[in-house]
Amino acid sequence: MNEPRSSHEGRVALVTGAARGIGQAIAVQLAERGASLVLVDIDEAHETAALLSGPSLVVAADVTSAADWARIDQQVQQRFGRTDIVVNNAGIGSPKRIDELDFEQWKKTLSVNLDAHFLSAKQFVPQMRNNNWGRFINISSNSIGLAIPGMSHYMASKMGVIGFVRGLANDVADGGITVNAVLPALTNTRLTQDMPEEAKRQTWQQQAIKRFAEPRDIAGAICFLSSEDASFITGQAIPVDGGQYKIS
Numbered sequence: 001m002n003e004p005r006s007s008h009e010g011r012v013a014l015v016t017g018a019a020r021g022i023g024q025a026i027a028v029q030l031a032e033r034g035a036s037l038v039l040v041d042i043d044e045a046h047e048t049a050a051l052l053s054g055p056s057l058v059v060a061a062d063v064t065s066a067a068d069w070a071r072i073d074q075q076v077q078q079r080f081g082r083t084d085i086v087v088n089n090a091g092i093g094s095p096k097r098i099d100e101l102d103f104e105q106w107k108k109t110l111s112v113n114l115d116a117h118f119l120s121a122k123q124f125v126p127q128m129r130n131n132n133w134g135r136f137i138n139i140s141s142n143s144i145g146l147a148i149p150g151m152s153h154y155m156a157s158k159m160g161v162i163g164f165v166r167g168l169a170n171d172v173a174d175g176g177i178t179v180n181a182v183l184p185a186l187t188n189t190r191l192t193q194d195m196p197e198e199a200k201r202q203t204w205q206q207q208a209i210k211r212f213a214e215p216r217d218i219a220g221a222i223c224f225l226s227s228e229d230a231s232f233i234t235g236q237a238i239p240v241d242g243g244q245y246k247i248s
């Protein structure tokens with residue numbers, strides 16, 4: 001059964017990393033539910049804009065830059081008047097074992113995957129408080145629960161996302177703002193394209209639902225968490241992984 005098409009009508013949703021992959025699927029599904037979209041990416045997300053059923057604004061920006069977040073906000077104010085929903089989805093993660101991992105890659109990974117979430121909160125919490133409504137959905141990863149080598153920098157950033165979500169939720173709850181993390185399974189995007197097919201198969205075979213996730217499999221959870229229906233859910237980390245992550 002499809003969700004009601006109108007659940008996000010009148011909402012302005014900002015998605016980072018919206019040019020492709022999971023971010024593109026999130027943008028498409030939020031637009032299908034009636035949201036106006038702000039498509040943020042270091043590459044211009046015009047291809048995603050062309051897929052959307054409703055209004056959108058494309059902003060080329062680096063999510064690790066506080067100045068870029070201020071510019072994004074300014075452009076959104078001019079076009080839509082405010083931002084209701086922020087989906088921090090932009091992420092990087094080239095596997096490298098600790099012997100080869102250098103401090104530059106460590107810092108870059110933490111910056112894109114975690115600092116950006118902090119910067120988005122600094123930029124948008126004040127206006128969400130004024131409107132007494134807001135949603136942050138921050139993309140972590142179910143890989144934090146898996147035994148995969150070469151992921152120390154990536155796992156540190158994605159665990160950090162969960163810690164940040166848990167902390168921020170307490171700071172903003174009185175402003176009608178919820179903050180949650182989504183932990184996707186290994187998903188068929190450019191991020192995973194260089195992974196050997198056998199390694200991908202071995203990973204998804206550990207899921208209850210035995211197939212490789214597509215970006216659209218992840219997007220539904222973000223639509224729910226950013227809807228009115230999820231107004232009493234905050235500070236949570238929700239795996240969307242076909243039943244792979246073990247709670248223990």
Ligand SMILES: NC(=O)c1ccc[n+]([C@@H]2O[C@H](COP(=O)([O-])OP(=O)(O)OC[C@H]3O[C@@H](n4cnc5c(N)ncnc54)[C@H](O)[C@@H]3O)[C@@H](O)[C@H]2O)c1
Binds near residue numbers: 019041089
């Ligand atoms: N694909 C997977 O298997 C998987 C699994 C779990 C979690 N995730 C997470 O999901 C999110 C999306 O991943 P994806 O698989 O769609 O990756 P992807 O590489 O296909 O897309 C990532 C997008 O982020 C953008 N981006 C990167 N750095 C940026 C920056 N500094 N500023 C602005 N935009 C930037 C890229 O241009 C790209 O469009 C990431 O946070 C990733 O860690 C992915």
